[in-house]
Amino acid sequence: MRRCAPRIAGGLAAALLGTAALAGCTAGGDDRPLVVVTTNILGDVVTEVVGDQAEVVTLMPAGADPHSFEISAQEAARMREADLLVANGLGLEEGVLAQVEAARADGVPVLEAGDVVDPVEWSTEDDTGTDPHFWTDPGQMVAVVDAVTDAVDEHVAGVDTARLTQDADAYRSQVEDLDAWMTEQLGSVPAERRNLVTNHHVFGYLAERFGYTVVGAVVPSGSTLASPSARDLEELATAVRDAGVPTVFADSSQPDRLVQVLAEQAGLDVAVVPLFTESLTPAGGGAETYLQMMRANTEDIVEGLR
Amino acid sequence: MHHPLTRPGRRRALPVPLGLLAALTLTACGADPADEPADDASASATPHGYVAGAQELPEPQLQLSYLDAEGSAHALDLLTEDDTELGETGAADAFASDGRFLFAVSEDAGEMTIVDTGTWTVDHGDHTHYYRAPAQVAGTLDWSGEVQAASSETLTAVFSPTTGTGVLLDRADLGSGQVTELARIDTGPHRGAVIPLGNRVVVTDPTSVTALDSSGEPLPGDGVECIDPRGGLATRVGVVVSCADGAVLATGTDDGVDFERIPYPAPVADADRAAALDNRPGRPSVAAPAGTGGVWLLDTRAREWQLLPTDTPWVTAVAADDDADRVVGVDTAGRVVVLEPASGTTTASEPLLPVDRLDEVDLQVDPDRAYVNVPGAGQLLEIDYADDVRLARTFPTAVDPAHLAETGR
Ligand SMILES: [Zn+2]
DSSP states (O other), rough: OOOOOOOOOOOOOHHHHHHHHTTTTGTTTSSSSEEEEHHHHHHHHHHHHTTTEEEEEEOOOTOOEEEEEEOOOHHHHHHHHHHHEEEETOOOOGGGGHHHHHHHHHHHHHHEEGGGSOEEEEETEEEEEEEEOOGGGGHHHHHHHHHHHHHHHSTTTOOOHHHHHHHHHHHHHHOOOOOOOOHHHHSSOOOGGGGEEBBBBBOHHHHHHHHHHHEEEEOOHHHTTSSSSSHHHHHHHHHHHHHHHHHEEOOOSOHHHHHHHHHHHOOOOOOEEOOOOOOOOSSTTSOSSSSHHHHHHHHHHHHHHH | OGGGGGOOOOOOOOOOOOHHHHHHHHHHHHHHHOOOOOHHHHHHSTTTTOOOTTTSSSOOOOOOEOOOOOOOEEEEEEETTEEEEEEOOOOEEEEEEOOOOEEEEETTTTTEEEEOOOOEEOOSSSSSEEEEOEEEEEEEEOSSSOOOEEOSSSEEEEETTTTTTEEEEEHHHHHHOOOEEEEEEEOOOOOOEEEEETEEEEETTEEEEEEEESSSSSSOOEEEOOSSSSOEEEEEOOOEEEEEEEEEEEEEEESSSEEEEEEEOOOOOOOOOOOSSOOTOOOOOEEEEEEETTTEEOOOOTTTTEEEEEOOEEEEEEESSSSSSEEEEETSOOOEEEEETTTEEEEEEOOSSSSGGGGGGOEEEHHHHHHHHEETTEEEEEEEESSSEEEEEEEEOOOOSEEEEEEEO
């Protein structure tokens, strides 16, 4: 079973500021056209493409979980007034699915990023599906930037196409630079160490793109770490040994205790490093933008595996 | 002991109340003159399932929730080992839990008190969400007799075998401290079951199993015969009910509920029937004592019964459904016992439990550990059932633990 860990860094005050800013509500009531975006990762990308030519309202708060966040009746109403609605799709935003469909039924043009990416499949013991976490591969995001540009040009009245194209081109080249840099960075890790031992469930696209293997691992829960047996750590220890890596990329409530117990019970000297997964952070959290999030993760992966 | 979840780290996730974020988004957006007045907004804009102060966290918030006979409810946090008071239920003559809520019946008061332990898990197939909110007494229901409780993500069902009354509750409302009755089902006294299956509910009467919708209306199609039911249980696959000739498995389909029979391999005497099916929540296999000579193990995915002999009579059997398909139980000698079906070997603890009060022992099994209350001794025990039935931790309790439920899962 994979886990969905919310990623909230920074203090509560920062989170609150982030919410207001990301929700775009400070600009409420202006007379520009309206683009509503579900997730904050896409909200950042759409804002970069659109510039100030439209009001961009992002529904998902910083640090929230895209699978489960829900919106207010007022936000749902704004969604239905939008000139364009941008969603991740592929089943990611379960909490706002009904409102997205309601807006679509009202005639709001909807762009689902999932429709323009090259999908990766996941499977568990008793289920399969399409992995919705495409953003971990910047190559997929380039396709999304282009689709957003086309959709804005087609559906959002009053947008100057020349300026839109200019802004979109500028951002696309930043994403392409990111892609090239990640290719070079992740390619610098010795081939035999390109294994992500992790309890994060979002790195399927990254692995597929850059020739890495995701080794899904169950991290012992905090309640077993209090009085552990060798068996509690067996699965993780075996995964680490087989993968031949010095770092586990995982969320743990007690990472220091986990490192200590792995050393005591399994004789393993590993680091436990969390990565950013599926939400941008509030200001100061280290992943305020899509580009920053991807660069931070890449640096941690490369440093952890070298 | 400090709280490990708030330990600062370079990128540790700090829990932020979801409710607070939602409220702020509202406040920030409420200024739009085109929208409804702000006063209305806070009520109408509250998302369904919203819980004041609920936090989403990166791992299960497991608690050992326990009550004494007088209904003083406490919870011991398995991460921090902190003990907190959950509330008072008046008395606890009968008790059940669905993994989040506690249901305690006071015969004198003629009612059941429902306690929200404030921690729960939502399983979305390929990933899982873990929540924590303040614990509270959610409300009461008129009640008499025993109680069984089970929940899906949206529905909670309680059933009294003594009176044959089943009540279907809105689970999201229950989580916000409101007891909303969706349906009342009277099937007459029998040892049956009322168990949610998604947005539907599987219901027994003394001779059959049927399915109803969430308002208690029968779904199209017939039920199936099930003579003399002896309880049921939700599994990863569906809802399983114990019948005289085996099990009936109910599974959800797009437009209703399908029923399948899983007969016993050979006819079984009444005393040897699987009468108290129990499992690790969310897994396909279930177990029950088989009279005094063994245990039943039913894999609802393979649709297969196994009768496993035991050295001693077991009073409880829970299918752990782990890598070795272990069955964890309590035997009549007051020991925690673990059976590995492949080898047939049993491992037992020292006698840990009072043999004259074994009916009060609630054995709880999770992926890593088993937990038992020790009535009269003021202790809860943590057992590493896969590591030679090792006693991992012993927790003193604030009140005598007459009932136990592991919640947050
Ligand atoms: Zn996810």
